[in-house]
Amino acid sequence: MSGKNKTRTAVVALGGNAIIKEKETGTISQQFRNTRKSLVGVVGLIRDGWDVLITHGNGPQVGNRLISNEMAHRMVPDMPLGVLCGDTEGAMGYMIQQSLFNKLIFHSIKKPVVTVITQTVVDAEDLSMRRPTKPVGPFFSEKDAQRLTRDKGWRFMEDAGRGFRQAVPSPYPLEIVEIGVIERLLTQGIIVVAIGGGGIPVVRQPDGTLEGIDCIIDKDLASSLAARMLTAELFVMVTGVDKVALNYRKPDQVDIDRMSVDEAKRYQAEGHFFAGSMGPKIKAATEYLDAAPKGRVVITSPEGLKDAVAGHGGTVIEAG
């Protein structure tokens, strides 16, 4: 793009729960409405001249795919988790790219928005492969759980007394296969949606070929890897809360406006951030900042994003 000034790159990770909210079933109108809300702050970044990579979670969506898969299994062949993740990358990418494109039209910004189907490499020997810890999909009775363990080799965990859910491994992301193409598109002024659900998990064989593997990758850790590979100046995680908090949901809860990477690591070690929610986000933030000491992390809600990026709200984490 001749005459184009050097721009800065931002990676914005949208929570899957920002698109199907708690207590929603995820009708198409709910998903489109929530997607549009989540994108308000992203439009602000684009107007300010940032090159933007949008990543997203897919927890509730892949959960719905697993339910359909199971309910239709007598008529439609089961698909492995990676292919279901491909489903959600396609459908959610479509919703996000169309919603963002439409919003940009109202701001007279003529930029293409494209979704790139993404594979993320993990290690088949990752310790987590032997110890599945991530609950996915529907709740089953103990009897059905036993049947599925026998018939399909699924592993189960009891989830907070509500029933049994399939437990899958969540190995560490090592490589984003399509990062080169994503970078090329970003430098050409194209807005990219990618790494949905953390990417479709694959392993790299000794001969270099790729093969799918049954697990789920944490989307914040995969987004952090992308932010490092792209040398992004800004890494935003959009989630259900306006700010990161210490003593979360306790009487002495303290919201954090700003912290250093060292403080973030200390609070993490002190157990302030839960494994299933803020924990991976703080890990994603500190891994990114360790590699990008001039970078900035913002964690906030869809509603808070615009102001937070401008420095008024959310939680900002920086190296210094």
Add this chain to the structure above:
Amino acid sequence: MSGKNKTRTAVVALGGNAIIKEKETGTISQQFRNTRKSLVGVVGLIRDGWDVLITHGNGPQVGNRLISNEMAHRMVPDMPLGVLCGDTEGAMGYMIQQSLFNKLIFHSIKKPVVTVITQTVVDAEDLSMRRPTKPVGPFFSEKDAQRLTRDKGWRFMEDAGRGFRQAVPSPYPLEIVEIGVIERLLTQGIIVVAIGGGGIPVVRQPDGTLEGIDCIIDKDLASSLAARMLTAELFVMVTGVDKVALNYRKPDQVDIDRMSVDEAKRYQAEGHFFAGSMGPKIKAATEYLDAAPKGRVVITSPEGLKDAVAGHGGTVIEAG
């Protein structure tokens, strides 16, 4: 890409039936195996230096999604056809990009392969919108068909005495929204998978915004549009037969090695090509050749593709 010679662009449209074959249910191993077979000829084109856009059908795959959708509708919200099409673009794109990448490794070709989620614009006033003619998804009893007509406004058609199937419109493709990005990737030596299932159908509102619409786009007509927009030199349609035939499946069947665009139009007018199968392919071919008089169309099977492109087999259609 400095120093890169001018290459030629080929559009290769794979049939959805080439990936789930007739009488197969479409297990994941069947789909991967068929995908790999379908790609043998594509590898030949890439080795010969062509820039390749791969498009694909999704008939059996979106049919399976409709069955799951229906069987799970008490627990998982219904998704519209366009979002299900997004599902199949993601999952099938993943299968194709991974399978092709792996094949290229064995030929020591280091080219990225990416899937771009694609939207195709149609006219909401297209005549076909009022007259749904394309059967999709599962078979229903007359009683269930009546219930779904009442509850969901679906329209039905009886399909060859086997039961009732949902009938959806199949409007004419007018514009591939992402064609600019696809072209940019191709000229940079990247292999692109796009326009799956003909693209996710959308209409363009007077203000320029896009909105999904419930229908299915013929993937060969959409691929033909892409071939014209890309000024491709070669347009290949991979299907279930080695050659186009006159008097198909009759005692006097004649396979065609080569025909001119005028001959193709004449045979089409004479009713040699069926509406649900070869008809749209011949229409796609002649529309492309009318716009690209130096172009070449090849119609053949996955097995025949490599030889056909080299001039030994399949049916070749040219302007002259």
